Amino acid sequence: xxxxxxxxxxxxxxxxxxxxxxxxxxxxxxxxxxxxxxxxxxxxxxxxxxxxxxxxxxxxxxxxxxxxxxxxxxxxxxxxxxxxxxxxxxxxxxxxxxxxxxxxxxxxxxxxxxxxxxxxxxxxxxxxxxxxxxxxxxxxxxxxxxxxxxxxxxxxxxxxxxxxxxxxxxxxxxxxxxxxxxxxxxxxxxxxxxxxxxxxxxxxxxxxxxxxxxxxx
Amino acid sequence: xxxxxxxxxxxxxxxxxxxxxxxxxxxxxxxxxxxxxxxxxxxxxxxxxxxxxxxxxxxxxxxxxxxxxxxxxxxxxxxxxxxxxxxxxxxxxxxxxxxxxxxxxxxxxxxxxxxxxxxxxxxxxxxxxxxxxxxxxxxxxxxxxxxxxxxxxxxxxxxxxxxxxxxxxxxxxxxxxxxxxxxxxxxxxxxxxxxxxxxxxxxxxxxxxxxxxxxxxxxxxxxxxxxxxxxxxxxxxxxxxxxxxxxxxxxxxxxxxxxxxxxxxxxxxxxxxxxxxxxxxxxxxxxxxxxxxxxxxxxxxxxxxxxxxxxxxxxxxxxxxxxxxxxxxxxxxxxxxxxxxxxxxxxxxxxxxxxxxxxxxxxxxxxxxxxxxxxxxxxxxxxxxxxxxxxxxxxxxxxxxxxxxxxxxxxxxxxx
Numbered sequence: 354x355x356x357x358x359x360x361x362x363x364x365x366x367x368x369x370x371x372x373x374x375x376x377x378x379x380x381x382x383x384x385x386x387x388x389x390x391x392x393x394x395x396x397x398x399x400x401x402x403x404x405x406x407x408x409x410x411x412x413x414x415x416x417x418x419x420x421x422x423x424x425x426x427x428x429x430x431x432x433x434x435x436x437x438x439x440x441x442x443x444x445x446x447x448x449x450x451x452x453x454x455x456x457x458x459x460x461x462x463x464x465x466x467x468x469x470x471x472x473x474x475x476x477x478x479x480x481x482x483x484x485x486x487x488x489x490x491x492x493x494x495x496x497x498x499x500x501x502x503x504x505x506x507x508x509x510x511x512x513x514x515x516x517x518x519x520x521x522x523x524x525x526x527x528x529x530x531x532x533x534x535x536x537x538x539x540x541x542x543x544x545x546x547x548x549x550x551x552x553x554x555x556x557x558x559x560x561x562x563x564x565x566x567x568x569x570x
Numbered sequence: 571x572x573x574x575x576x577x578x579x580x581x582x583x584x585x586x587x588x589x590x591x592x593x594x595x596x597x598x599x600x601x602x603x604x605x606x607x608x609x610x611x612x613x614x615x616x617x618x619x620x621x622x623x624x625x626x627x628x629x630x631x632x633x634x635x636x637x638x639x640x641x642x643x644x645x646x647x648x649x650x651x652x653x654x655x656x657x658x659x660x661x662x663x664x665x666x667x668x669x670x671x672x673x674x675x676x677x678x679x680x681x682x683x684x685x686x687x688x689x690x691x692x693x694x695x696x697x698x699x700x701x702x703x704x705x706x707x708x709x710x711x712x713x714x715x716x717x718x719x720x721x722x723x724x725x726x727x728x729x730x731x732x733x734x735x736x737x738x739x740x741x742x743x744x745x746x747x748x749x750x751x752x753x754x755x756x757x758x759x760x761x762x763x764x765x766x767x768x769x770x771x772x773x774x775x776x777x778x779x780x781x782x783x784x785x786x787x788x789x790x791x792x793x794x795x796x797x798x799x800x801x802x803x804x805x806x807x808x809x810x811x812x813x814x815x816x817x818x819x820x821x822x823x824x825x826x827x828x829x830x831x832x833x834x835x836x837x838x839x840x841x842x843x844x845x846x847x848x849x850x851x852x853x854x855x856x857x858x859x860x861x862x863x864x865x866x867x868x869x870x871x872x873x874x875x876x877x878x879x880x881x882x883x884x885x886x887x888x889x890x891x892x893x894x895x896x897x898x899x900x901x902x903x904x905x906x907x908x909x910x911x912x913x914x915x916x917x918x919x920x921x922x923x924x925x926x927x928x929x930x931x932x933x934x935x936x937x938x939x940x941x942x943x944x945x946x947x948x949x950x951x952x953x954x955x956x957x958x959x960x961x962x963x964x965x966x967x968x969x970x971x972x973x974x975x976x977x978x979x980x981x982x983x984x985x986x
Contacts (some may be wrong), residue, residue, distance in 0.1 A: 489882035522882045523930045524917025
């Protein structure tokens with residue numbers, strides 16, 4: 354992506370592990386301003402409302418409701434805030450929960466610093482960020498599709514979206530996917546955003562059930 | 571409004587204003603029926619037993635207690651019990667007396683209104699209940715300690731000693747007396763009414779009396795027993811967890827501290843992470859699913875070559891011969907990539923569908939020109955392709971210099 358973003362991105366960090374907070378702080382190079390950090394749910398909600406950052410990096414697992422609680426509370430008052438979820442967990446029910454609460458993306462904490470920076474930029478510009486594993490979850494959840502679809506327009510993934518997700522699951526970056534499928538990067542991003550929307554709006558109860566049943570990491 | 575700390579239930583913080591605030595919260599832990607009594611007790615800082623006996627007495631007065639219980643249940647919400655309010659001994663006595671007067675007042679009112687089972691039943695039960703309360707209400711520990719110090723210095727306040735002190739001789743005596751008086755009154759009243767003395771009936775009354783004296787004690791004992799069992803289970807779980815952590819995690823952490831090689835440390839950490847995950851999410855020992863077999867393979871490659879291998883499985887299922895062949899082929903391809911590509915990261919993706927299984931092993935490494943393949947790589951490539959073709963599938967290797975390598979495997983799950 355050609356990031357001619359002259360303005361710096363304001364970032365807020367939410368994590369109950371101090372070590373991780375300071376790690377991310379030092380890793381985020383120029384181009385980012387860390388507005389603040391919080392290590393529990395209530396403090397995070399208050400401080401995000403006060404500082405109004407552009408992108409919030411939020412840990413999935415925290416005492417007091419976890420990242421999902423922070424996301425849904427802040428989005429009720431500040432719907433323009435973008436959230437990127439981070440976790441070591443990778444458990445489907447957690448990942449699906451933060452996405453459905455309104456996170457624009459999900460990455461694992463083992464992500465390389467430059468990839469994290471790119472993920473923040475993507476989320477900031479309104480795109481979605483899927484880790485390979487999240488793409489796998491989504492394919493799994495929407496994959497074994499029987500006849501009973503609640504809302505056909507919303508729930509079914511198009512073949513193109515499926516192809517894009519497969520490539521993400523295979524470890525391709527958006528740019529490589531675009532090349533592979535002879536699409537523009539913008540189109541690839543649009544497909545991923547569409548999948549994210551379906552994931553967030555889909556009301557099929559099977560999605561939640563599927564996520565809780567599969568405690569396989 | 572923004573300053574109100576949010577609870578996780580309810581998406582919108584303002585939503586809770588739609589309903590009238592509940593009077594109190596029912597206790598989820600301390601309950602005989604639905605936790606109403608314990609909830610009330612916590613709300614007003616009293617012993618739940620007092621409230622329970624109050625309900626029993628009122629229930630005997632024409633069923634008023636049952637109605638009251640139902641109404642209170644409707645007015646309350648279920649949830650975490652609030653911490654009991656702590657009260658000074660004086661206040662505790664005042665509340666006890668207040669509840670006693672309220673119950674008595676309610677009884678007189680019901681009697682006047684004619685909702686009544688009869689003097690012969692209600693008053694003796696009331697007396698016995700008061701006795702039971704006297705014996706079995708407990709002050710909390712530090713309140714008792716404070717009170718016993720006070721009582722030592724000021725012996726002139728026997729009423730408070732009787733009402734709020736620990737289970738003392740005085741209390742048992744006083745309570746027992748009240749209970750006996752209640753039973754006696756009950757028997758006497760019924761003697762006067764019924765000419766025949768019913769032995770069974772008096773036995774029943776005695777049993778009820780004993781129940782009033784010892785019942786709360788037995789209940790408390792049973793609760794303690796189950797609490798102890800829970801504690802034992804918890805400590806066993808902790809012991810198992812400690813054993814597991816000691817065998818694996820602590821050993822690995824020790825190794826990581828001793829190594830100077832960063833790659834080695836990362837490999838150790840990743841291997842341990844994989845193992846711990848499998849244990850935490852209860853997949854240890856279930857190696858017969860594709861994701862587990864693939865993870866095991868990935869762990870092996872990571873240990874040998876200090877790369878990271880990410881695996882994603884869609885449609886995970888039990889291994890069969892075909893799937894085993896695919897996992898083995900992926901293993902070979904991954905090993906190959908780890909040895910030759912120079913990439914630090916290898917991605918393995920397996921999708922299992924009804925009819926077909928597809929697998930991809932990808933690295934971002936230096937790649938190669940398929941026309942000028944070095945001999946050692948040729949051999950491995952052939953072995954991957956050959957293995958899959960023998961099983962009735964196809965495999966291809968896509969690569970270009972500087973573009974990484976993709977191994978694509980596709981295998982029908984059933985042969986005709």
